[in-house]
Amino acid sequence: MRKAGLIALALVLSVSWTLNAQDADTLAAASVWSVQVFPVVRPAEQVDLSAAVAPPDQVADVLRRFTGVQVKDYGGVGGLKTVNVRSLGSEHVGIFLDGIQVDNAQNMQVDLGRFSTDGMFMVSLYNGQKTRRLQTAKEYASGAAVHLDAAPPLLVDRDAGKVRLRGGSFGTFQPSIQWDRSCGPVILRVSAEGVVSDGKYEYPYYDTTLVRENGDIRSFRLETTLFGRLRQGDWRIRLYGYGSERGFPGPVVRRALGFPFSAERQADRDLFVQGGWNQDWTTRYSTAVKFKFADDYTHYDTHPEKNPMALPYDLHYRQRSGYLSVAQSLILADSWSLDLATDLQRNALDTDAGQSVTPRRTVFTGALAIRAAWERFRTAAHLVYLGAWDHFQTPQAGGWSREDAFRDAWMPSLSFFYAPFPFLELDAFLKRTYRLPSFNDLYYSLMGNASLVPESAAQAGVDIQLKHGSGPWTWKGRVSPYLNRVTDKIVAIPTASQFRWTMLNIGTVDVAGLDAKAEVGYDRKEWKLEAVLRYSFQRALDHSDVSGSTFGNQIPYIPLHSGGIDLATGWKDWSFHWQTELVGAKWSRTANTPDYYIAPWTVSDVSLSRKMSLPLFRHRVSVPEVNVDLTVRNLFNHRYQIVQGYPMPGRNFMLTVTYLW
Numbered sequence: 001m002r003k004a005g006l007i008a009l010a011l012v013l014s015v016s017w018t019l020n021a022q023d024a025d026t027l028a029a030a031s032v033w034s035v036q037v038f039p040v041v042r043p044a045e046q047v048d049l050s051a052a053v054a055p056p057d058q059v060a061d062v063l064r065r066f067t068g069v070q071v072k073d074y075g076g077v078g079g080l081k082t083v084n085v086r087s088l089g090s091e092h093v094g095i096f097l098d099g100i101q102v103d104n105a106q107n108m109q110v111d112l113g114r115f116s117t118d119g120m121f122m123v124s125l126y127n128g129q130k131t132r133r134l135q136t137a138k139e140y141a142s143g144a145a146v147h148l149d150a151a152p153p154l155l156v157d158r159d160a161g162k163v164r165l166r167g168g169s170f171g172t173f174q175p176s177i178q179w180d181r182s183c184g185p186v187i188l189r190v191s192a193e194g195v196v197s198d199g200k201y202e203y204p205y206y207d208t209t210l211v212r213e214n215g216d217i218r219s220f221r222l223e224t225t226l227f228g229r230l231r232q233g234d235w236r237i238r239l240y241g242y243g244s245e246r247g248f249p250g251p252v253v254r255r256a257l258g259f260p261f262s263a264e265r266q267a268d269r270d271l272f273v274q275g276g277w278n279q280d281w282t283t284r285y286s287t288a289v290k291f292k293f294a295d296d297y298t299h300y301d302t303h304p305e306k307n308p309m310a311l312p313y314d315l316h317y318r319q320r321s322g323y324l325s326v327a328q329s330l331i332l333a334d335s336w337s338l339d340l341a342t343d344l345q346r347n348a349l350d351t352d353a354g355q356s357v358t359p360r361r362t363v364f365t366g367a368l369a370i371r372a373a374w375e376r377f378r379t380a381a382h383l384v385y386l387g388a389w390d391h392f393q394t395p396q397a398g399g400w401s402r403e404d405a406f407r408d409a410w411m412p413s414l415s416f417f418y419a420p421f422p423f424l425e426l427d428a429f430l431k432r433t434y435r436l437p438s439f440n441d442l443y444y445s446l447m448g449n450a451s452l453v454p455e456s457a458a459q460a461g462v463d464i465q466l467k468h469g470s471g472p473w474t475w476k477g478r479v480s481p482y483l484n485r486v487t488d489k490i491v492a493i494p495t496a497s498q499f500r501w502t503m504l505n506i507g508t509v510d511v512a513g514l515d516a517k518a519e520v521g522y523d524r525k526e527w528k529l530e531a532v533l534r535y536s537f538q539r540a541l542d543h544s545d546v547s548g549s550t551f552g553n554q555i556p557y558i559p560l561h562s563g564g565i566d567l568a569t570g571w572k573d574w575s576f577h578w579q580t581e582l583v584g585a586k587w588s589r590t591a592n593t594p595d596y597y598i599a600p601w602t603v604s605d606v607s608l609s610r611k612m613s614l615p616l617f618r619h620r621v622s623v624p625e626v627n628v629d630l631t632v633r634n635l636f637n638h639r640y641q642i643v644q645g646y647p648m649p650g651r652n653f654m655l656t657v658t659y660l661w
Helices: 002-020 030-036 059-063 439-443
Strands: 045-048 069-073 081-085 093-097 100-102 120-127 144-150 160-168 172-183 186-197 202-205 208-211 217-230 233-248 264-280 285-301 314-333 336-351 360-373 377-392 402-421 424-435 455-470 473-487 490-494 501-505 508-524 527-542 561-571 574-583 601-613 625-633 641-643 652-660
Touching: 059 069, 059 081, 059 120, 059 144, 069 641, 081 093, 120 455
Parallel strands: 093 144
Antiparallel strands: 045 120, 069 081, 093 100, 120 144, 160 172, 160 652, 172 186, 186 217, 202 208, 217 233, 233 264, 264 285, 285 314, 314 336, 336 360, 360 377, 377 402, 402 424, 424 455, 455 473, 473 508, 490 501, 508 527, 527 561, 561 574, 574 601, 601 625, 625 652
């Protein structure tokens, strides 16, 4: 109760500071911009989707070409896709949509396959976190952060929009529409997208070739966003609805009774409303309020009547959450700022899985940040506190129950940036983060352990960047060595039955890695050229038990070497892109034996795009435009697996036509 009282007091002080600081004051605007223009931490990778003629249709396709990133893909249009940065694990990677985290208290897995690039403006990756004013406390608390920023309104003085049609292999059809309408000081955006795919593709199966079955998907997304401006402020509200029904084809393993077959199905319905309000009360003091209410439903069914070998499961999950964040920023001097952010979140999960445990979680996150930012030197220090209360109950008399459980953690971090010369920039960071055990880890009877403690990660990284320009030519180079250590790692240990597991805090993983990237660009008149080379080295070793048989082995799904080659050229309204991804050998288990070996692979994608204006409308101020893009993925039809037992598609095609007005 004492900790609860302290946290409640922090929230009250935070709100009272906000309300009491509204007195007008007039100071030079330069004192604000000196902090805002010079962020301490730059994104490690960033893609401007608005500059691409035909960007990838999924955020996962953007992230897989970032250095130090592994996207675990189970194959097909509807396959699960999760992201891992620098071997930390997907649970340590925060996914933020307009600064508000997309989370899943049930299993900590965020499926990136659900996020389309339509309506997105920028995709950014930060090793550590952003270091800007008016962040939420959660943005400081992630081991790595992926930020998805919605595109600003297309135009503010008239209606504008775009229609995009995608279609291609696997019976895929993916239409989308976006419409912006100006209503005085408010701009309304409505967007919708549908995906239909049968998910069928051929794959080798020992001495024969089979067709991947039960990989179909049908999904629909509808969003409405309101943008508004106030005097010295702005606000935004997003209403989001997503529904899907898909099959899980299952792993490909040899079975004595016949070919692999799966009848597992999953239906999802996700609804949320989120928004934010930013206000500059004076030239030195600003606040930001963000909120989110979400209601997610999942139905998982194995259909044993279709597959007699399947365990009979017919499970329903409903997760509801509420989130509120208050952030404040005070400029102490021309280049000094102090931020205080306080977040409060409530999660509830109802399910008929296991013993029908109904867990509830209340999480408080508080962050204090101080920054000094000059043009050539910048530094920031952050201290984050996380406290979580869990409680649960079961409807059965005498069922499994527990008094309220409390878990907390302190997360400090320190960041530096120094640019001694115009062509040389250096930055470094030290950080400690924690991830809470998920509801699956803690409370489900087949695998739960209510005594788990948070998993801890310590990070250290340096980034050295060189850049130079001469006439139409530009050169960039970046080298980023880093060290990570993950302790109290949450792992699953099998019991007497292969279907029953025990969750334990054991294990230490040490990661030593290096990311490198080189870019060359040419831009003159009607010609544009760009070449990018990427390389990642990750030695991620299991140091859990010095006497264990897996001590010193590479952890699962982390290749020692990986990289890529990106080539792009543009002439007038034409553009051509070539992208090659190279991934070295890896293992699906910490036991690095031949049974768990995943062979290295190389995949190349190529696309040709054309941008055209419509001659019939050239008399108008704004001329409608049509973009056409043809993409061939896995050009050389290479057979490979990212996850063992889940073959990826061979050569496939996608045609995209976009109409903008």
